[in-house]
Amino acid sequence: MITSPKTSRATTVKNYQTILLEDVLVMSYQSFYEEVTAMMRDGESYHIVNYFAFQHRLVLKFICIIAIDSNQTLRVFSHELSLKQPLSSYSLPSISAEIYQFHIFEREIWENHGIYFENHPWLKPVRFAFDRANTMKVNDYPFYKIDSEELHEVGVGPIHAGVIEPGHFRFICNGEMVLHLEIQLGWQHRGVEKLYLEKTKLLQRTVLSESIAGDTAVGHACTFVMGIESNAGIKVDTELAIERTIGLELERVAMALFDLSNLNVGTAYQLASSVYGALRTPVINYFQAWCGNRFGKGLIRVGGTHYPLTAELQQRLKKLLYEVEWRSEEMSEKAFNLPSEQSRFEEIGKVTYRQMYLIGAVGQAAKAAGLKRDVRWSHPDITYQSLDFKPVTLSTGDVWARFLLRRLELLQSIGLIRQLLSIHSNISTRPKPRYDDTVNLTPNSLTISINEGWRGEICHTMVTGDEGELIRYKVKDPSLHNWLALALSLRDLEISDFPINNKSYNLSYCGFDL
Amino acid sequence: MIDELKILYHHGKQYIPDPTKAVVPAPFRGRPVISDAQIDTAALVDLCPTGAIEASPAVSLDLGKCVFCGECALLFPDKIRFINDHRLASNERQRLIVKAGMDAPIVLNPELVRAEIRRVFGQSLKLRQISAAGDNSFEAELNACGNVNFDMGRYGIEFVASPRHADGVVITGPISENMAEATEICYRAVPNPKIVVLVGTDAISGGIFTGSRALNRSFLNKYPIDLYVPGNPPHPLTFIQGILDLTRKKFD
Numbered sequence: 194m195i196t197s198p199k200t201s202r203a204t205t206v207k208n209y210q211t212i213l214l215e216d217v218l219v220m221s222y223q224s225f226y227e228e229v230t231a232m233m234r235d236g237e238s239y240h241i242v243n244y245f246a247f248q249h250r251l252v253l254k255f256i257c258i259i260a261i262d263s264n265q266t267l268r269v270f271s272h273e274l275s276l277k278q279p280l281s282s283y284s285l286p287s288i289s290a291e292i293y294q295f296h297i298f299e300r301e302i303w304e305n306h307g308i309y310f311e312n313h314p315w316l317k318p319v320r321f322a323f324d325r326a327n328t329m330k331v332n333d334y335p336f337y338k339i340d341s342e343e344l345h346e347v348g349v350g351p352i353h354a355g356v357i358e359p360g361h362f363r364f365i366c367n368g369e370m371v372l373h374l375e376i377q378l379g380w381q382h383r384g385v386e387k388l389y390l391e392k393t394k395l396l397q398r399t400v401l402s403e404s405i406a407g408d409t410a411v412g413h414a415c416t417f418v419m420g421i422e423s424n425a426g427i428k429v430d431t432e433l434a435i436e437r438t439i440g441l442e443l444e445r446v447a448m449a450l451f452d453l454s455n456l457n458v459g460t461a462y463q464l465a466s467s468v469y470g471a472l473r474t475p476v477i478n479y480f481q482a483w484c485g486n487r488f489g490k491g492l493i494r495v496g497g498t499h500y501p502l503t504a505e506l507q508q509r510l511k512k513l514l515y516e517v518e519w520r521s522e523e524m525s526e527k528a529f530n531l532p533s534e535q536s537r538f539e540e541i542g543k544v545t546y547r548q549m550y551l552i553g554a555v556g557q558a559a560k561a562a563g564l565k566r567d568v569r570w571s572h573p574d575i576t577y578q579s580l581d582f583k584p585v586t587l588s589t590g591d592v593w594a595r596f597l598l599r600r601l602e603l604l605q606s607i608g609l610i611r612q613l614l615s616i617h618s619n620i621s622t623r624p625k626p627r628y629d630d631t632v633n634l635t636p637n638s639l640t641i642s643i644n645e646g647w648r649g650e651i652c653h654t655m656v657t658g659d660e661g662e663l664i665r666y667k668v669k670d671p672s673l674h675n676w677l678a679l680a681l682s683l684r685d686l687e688i689s690d691f692p693i694n695n696k697s698y699n700l701s702y703c704g705f706d707l
Numbered sequence: 708m709i710d711e712l713k714i715l716y717h718h719g720k721q722y723i724p725d726p727t728k729a730v731v732p733a734p735f736r737g738r739p740v741i742s743d744a745q746i747d748t749a750a751l752v753d754l755c756p757t758g759a760i761e762a763s764p765a766v767s768l769d770l771g772k773c774v775f776c777g778e779c780a781l782l783f784p785d786k787i788r789f790i791n792d793h794r795l796a797s798n799e800r801q802r803l804i805v806k807a808g809m810d811a812p813i814v815l816n817p818e819l820v821r822a823e824i825r826r827v828f829g830q831s832l833k834l835r836q837i838s839a840a841g842d843n844s845f846e847a848e849l850n851a852c853g854n855v856n857f858d859m860g861r862y863g864i865e866f867v868a869s870p871r872h873a874d875g876v877v878i879t880g881p882i883s884e885n886m887a888e889a890t891e892i893c894y895r896a897v898p899n900p901k902i903v904v905l906v907g908t909d910a911i912s913g914g915i916f917t918g919s920r921a922l923n924r925s926f927l928n929k930y931p932i933d934l935y936v937p938g939n940p941p942h943p944l945t946f947i948q949g950i951l952d953l954t955r956k957k958f959d
């Protein structure tokens with residue numbers, strides 16, 4: 194029997210809501226499978242946010258979160274497998290076989306717990322986590338092969354030419370043409386999710402959140418603290434929420450400038466790469482003046498902050514935004530009208546709306562291909578709800594669109610920060626951060642926290658046990674969805690187009706590897 | 708053409724005239740200074756997320772373990788202050804430990820600098836960077852060292868693509884198990900003489916990742932370390948100063 198989504202028995206929650214674990218209805222795998230596939234077939238307004246498993250009492254418990262973008266809600270599904278028999282003896286029909294955006298989550302569950310997914314199109318390790326059930330070694334990754342005398346393979350990494358994080362790229366080429374690119378990650382795995390359970394102090398967990406991806410320190414830290422505050426019932430004042438949002442948007446500004454600069458490194462247009470790069474410097478120096486760290490580490494804390502955005506800092510921020518706006522636009526007017534830039538970026542690395550929809554892409558990569566995935570619009574917190582905001586979407590899905598998206602989002606974020614400053618009351622006494630003695634997590638609960646980081650949707654999900662201790666902490670960086678988009682972009686492209694494509698996505702290795 | 712000239716004019720001069728004299732403004736958390744004030748030291752030790760603070764015999768703070776969250780100074784302002792002195796690098800691990808009552812710059816131990824380092828790398832130094840689970844803020848700051856502001860290329864210091872062209876490796880990140888072998892292969896590919904520089908608290912001690920079973924730090928026991936550059940991430944000036952001190956500073 195196919196159940197229509199309207200009558201789904203799954204629990205419906207809002208972003209940042211805490212519920213009791215027992216309130217999540219446990220379904221049979223079959224009903225879960227049927228409900229989810231029926232729902233996801235319904236179209237664009239549904240996408241997968243997270244799907245993971247953890248050992249809980251006598252079962253392996255699965256939690257699956259589907260976002261409904263059209264009405265700002267999330268559906269939480271659960272099913273279970275008994276631990277009485279070895280997990281490796283289980284075999285479940287794969288949802289990915291039908292709804293492709295599940296692919297990475299089922300791979301992860303298979304790798305970590307040993308559950309086999311029948312008919313999964315691409316059941317391979319994800320990140321070679323230290324505590325995985327699958328024992329394959331990082332050097333033995335089973336790359337896709339094509340048996341042919343005409344084709345050759347090019348392997349790059351894990352260490353790359355530049356000063357960047359490690360990952361392995363394997364190209365199957367016909368001459369200069371790439372037929373297939375497979376991206377193998379996991380080199381950066383640091384055991385982040387387990388560390389959330391092992392490092393029990395709130396401050397340790399906050400610092401850990403800032404280190405998941407250092408270029409998204411504010412994004413991940415906000416997602417962490419907003420989840421904790423929800424779970425522990427801590428209300429934060431409007432001003433603090435505004436200041437955090439300013440932090441999030443400023444991080445987006447800094448990274449947009451970084452990407453604009455870096456894409457111009459790719460085209461060897463040195464003027465633009467220097468100008469955008471030099472404009473990023475005062476932005477990160479502003480973070481430094483605000484909280485003592487150029488990446489915003491230290492800024493976001495549970496329940497309060499050490500660094501209120503004083504009247505003086507606000508003034509400085511307004512000046513900075515003015516400078517960045519006119520000077521980046523002066524550069525963009527030139528760069529975006531240069532035929533040499535256009536010919537290098539246009540029609541290169543194209544992905545379609547349909548591909549992005551099918552793989553569950555989020556954030557920038559999705560928006561550049563016309564797929565509107567932006568948490569600030571679909572699942573906003575109270576601050577974003579009060580702003581005038583519509584996601585920027587473009588349609589061509591090529592490097593050009595991803596380049597242009599950076600320019601437009603840069604201007605949009607500047608506008609958002611101005612709006613935020615205008616609703617900030619200017620009272621500069623913020624509550625101090627909370628420490629463990631005044632933060633009690635709800636026992637046996639589940640909290641979902643989602644924010645739009647500069648790359649896209651960040652989700653942290655926490656589950657607590659009988660004493661309110663964390664028993665599972667699941668981190669999802671947007672890169673988990675989006676690396677496949679880069680691989681698809683390379684099809685039928687010259688291998689020499691890889692670097693600018695890679696720069697046009699600028700995905701996170703450590704955010705993926707955890 | 709005219710547009711470009713205008714843009715260039717507005718771009719102005721971006722470079723820092725002398726990085727060795729540049730100052731990072733407060734509230735930058737650089738070198739800590741610890742007073743003799745009486746406080747609840749147990750609470751102070753307990754606060755630190757990475758165990759960087761020790762209480763006995765006197766209070767000390769290990770910059771190799773510190774993630775510069777600043778919380779100790781914010782909660783115990785009479786005891787610990789972070790000043791904006793960005794010169795934090797040393798070639799001796801012990802020298803990264805700041806003790807109560809000490810307010811002297813952190814410097815290298817000249818005795819430990821191998822003679823060939825000065826002789827061979829004094830004019831030019833090419834480095835191969837290895838991100839061994841670095842969080843990308845470390846890598847971004849190392850990239851910034853070569854940008855138009857810091858421009859360490861003026862000293863002949865550069866990152867290169869191949870270990871074969873390098874004079875040493877610069878490691879960021881706590882060194883994951885999955886990167887352990889690649890790190891070692893890369894290091895071995897660098898011709899002798901060569902240096903090893905650890906950049907950032909994660910590389911020096913594991914930082915917030917200390918104790919994770921996903922790490923394999925055995926590389927550090929096998930090979931000599933020539934420079935430790937603390938920070939989370941280290942400021943570009945901290946890195947540039949450390950490298951200059953190692954390769955060309957004249958010690959009296």
Ligand code: SF4
Pocket residue numbers: 754755756757758759760768772773774775776777778779780
């Ligand atoms: S600033 Fe350093 S020493 Fe102080 S609490 Fe943070 S990590 Fe510990």
